[in-house]
Amino acid sequence: MDELPADAVYDRARPTELAVSPDGDRVAFAAGEADPGEDETLQSVFVVPADGSRDPHRLTRASGAWNIEWPSDGSKLGVVMVRDEDVDMRVGRDEDENGDDADGEENGEDGEENGANGDEPKPQVWVYDLERGGDARQVTDREEGVRDFDWGPEGERVVVSARDPTESEREYLEQRREDGPVETERLQHKMDGQGWLDTVTTYLFVVDVATREERRLDDASGGGIFEALVGLQPAWHPDDDRIAFCAYRGEDPDDTYVHDVYLVSADGGDAERLTDGEYTATAPAWSPEGDRLAFGASDPTNWYAPTDLCVADAETGEYGVVTGELDRTLGLLGSAAWLNGDRLLASVADEGWTRFATVDADGGHERVFDRQPRDETLRQFDADGGTVALVRSDPAEGVDVHAMDAGALDAGPDDADPRRRLTELNPDLVADYDHPEATRLTFESDDGTEIEGIAYHPPGFDPHDPEPRPVLLWIHGGPMAYDRPQFALTTTFWTTRGYLVYNVNYRGSTSYGRAFCEALRGAWNTVEVEDLLAGTDDLVDRGWADPDRLFVGGFSQGGVNTAYVLTRTDRFAAGLAEHGVYDMRSAFGTDDSHRWIENDFGLPWENPEAYDAASSITDADRIDTPLLLTAGGNDWRCPPTQSEQLYRTLRKRGVESKLVVYPDEHHNVGDPDREIHRLETLDDWVARFDPGREADENGDETTGADGEDGANGDDGGDGDGDDEIDDH
Secondary structure, three states, X not given: OOOOOHHHHHHOEEEEEEEEOOOOOEEEEEEEEEEOOOOEEEEEEEEEEOOOOOOOEEEEEEOEEEEEEOOOOOOEEEEEEEOOOOHHHOOXXXXXXXXXXXXXXXXXXXXXXXOHHHOOOOEEEEEEEOOOOOOOEEOOOOOOOOOEEEEOOOOOEEEEEEEOOOHHHHHHHHHHHOOOOOOOOOOOOEEOOOEEOOOOXXXXXXXXXXXXXXXXEEEEEOOOHHHHHHOOOOEEOOOOOEEEEEEOOOOOHHHOOOEEEEEEEOOEEEEEEOOOOOOEEEEEEEOOOOOEEEEEXXXXXXXXXXXXXXXXXXXXXXXXXXXXXXXXXXXXXXXXXXXXXXXXXXXXXXXXOEEEEEEEOOOOEEEOOOOOOOOOEEEEEEEEOOEEEEEEEEOOOEEEEEEEEHHHHHOOOOOOOOOEEOOOOOHHHHHHOOOOOEEEXXXXXXXXXXXXXXXXXXXXXXXXXXXXXXXXXXXXXXXXXXXXXOOOXXXXXXXXXXXXXXXXXXXXXXXXXXXXXXXXXXXXXXXXXXXXXXXXXXXXHHOOEEEEEEEEEEEOHHHHHHHHHHHHOOOOOEEEEEOOOOOHHHHHHHOOOHHHHHHHHOOOOOOHHHHHHOOHXXXXXXXXXXXXXXXXXXXXXXXHXXXXXXXXXXXXXXXXXXXXXXXXXXXXXXXXXXXHHHHHHHHHHHHHHOHHHOEOOOOOEOOOOOOOXXXXXXXXXXXXXXXXXXXX
């Protein structure tokens, strides 16, 4: 089959949100789809029967759509979306007592859309009436938009989290929109995806769905670094007016990852703190009867420790960890779905694999659904009404929404697959290109530690009778993350060009237990480099890798590791370091992760040796391998100045290098055209230094020694978007 072309980006659809109706009969989901005309990715919202009896029904396309929620009766569907203002809020006029248009110019003939001062539309809560049909109705009209929401018990009210600026803050925001100066006294003054932070407080508001009347809960406010990352995450009790949410309300909110669970009444009053500052608490979820509250619990000072699940008694407030013996991190910020009043369903990172586990609300766990093979992975899930919906990702078969009965979680490897496929999101992409199979490999690192890798095969490769192939060692982000077999256009892009793509779950990766992950804490540029190099040696020893055609690259922490690796060896023909950090001292002052860096290494003026040891810039005189560096112009996770520093150092030393910066991009490459440019640039760099892809006299690339065609210049890419964002 052909090489994957650049315009494959425009054919790709990826599920991004998932919600099962309360009766278990329907699944709502959002999927990202590229719009070539506007060069943006739109979020389309669909509803599909859980029995698979009909194809998904598209409700809308929007610039952004998330936080899909069903009310208790399942008659409606609420979504936070970025859309032009509801026409119902723009037509007609509301005259004041003098007969003038009360809205003035803001809603007059100038036709400004919603959003402060005519800016782009802000995210608001929109509600579909699924019984009567028609377009969604806009329920909120917050000038700064809405972050997230949940339904009240009767489906007549919603609780939303939204920023609420004071008059002076509003004046500051206005002058910032007009390119005025940034003024800050905050320690946490930046956040990737949000830019420069301000002092505006986020509150919970209770909104009447029918009248749009709202009430601010004055003591239900946000705070803390983690709130800027994930919001307040409100969860309304199934039967009464209690609302759970997460925030930090103590001193020094910009200097801690502590995130507590609070309870507040929808009628107002004081918020009650449930947890006691020992966790980064996330994703609160009430049990069906409302007598218990589950939430994810991470160590705020040690992100290498697994994320556990806690359950609290809703009456006494007593809570405790119920996954203490699991020694595996929970996925999706520790979110879990209640199967009944005593049992929850969670996703677990388990040895380079994402799978299901059930958790007893009184303590204890069980790995379930052994029917899921280890060459596919679970991306996300939801459960309600006896139905489990999930996103299944298979390297060769695509990524789609499936559903099954909750009772089928006990299915074993020899049972028939109980999952019903509800979508076929990428039929042409799956059918038209030779997507790779994946093989798990284990090898010993230098000290004897067993490490696992995942190899994606190029077409025609036989693991049992291999011929050496060019290899791209592609390193995951995190570092507290892990590679698992999944459908990814970036991988297919390389394998259809004859490259074997190799992912190594080095020490520091999650999914292999706390001790394995914690080996890298405060010790970057040590054991992970040993594991990556040992994995490369193992591929050569197996006869899978051509030692003259080795390449190394990665995005985020993968870019960090790429530079580390190149300070240790010259065995790679070229490197691809994307959106990484190479000088830990300057990163402490300029990125959005100062608290994380301090947790790992201490303060730079107190422990400079640790910062230098973890920085590739201090060993840049050892890099002789050609290196491509990419960066996002507005990336505050791994600022572009990091790539600039290493690039200038290499150029000064005469090392072949290139810098590519994508203006206005954050810690990802999101615009489809830029995704295409990114992957074309990576491929051009590899081809430049790959001896198997030498150009002929006409300037066209010739077939390499492995018998695979070289790149034809019609390359495609999908940024870093095939994977969940993994911090660094």
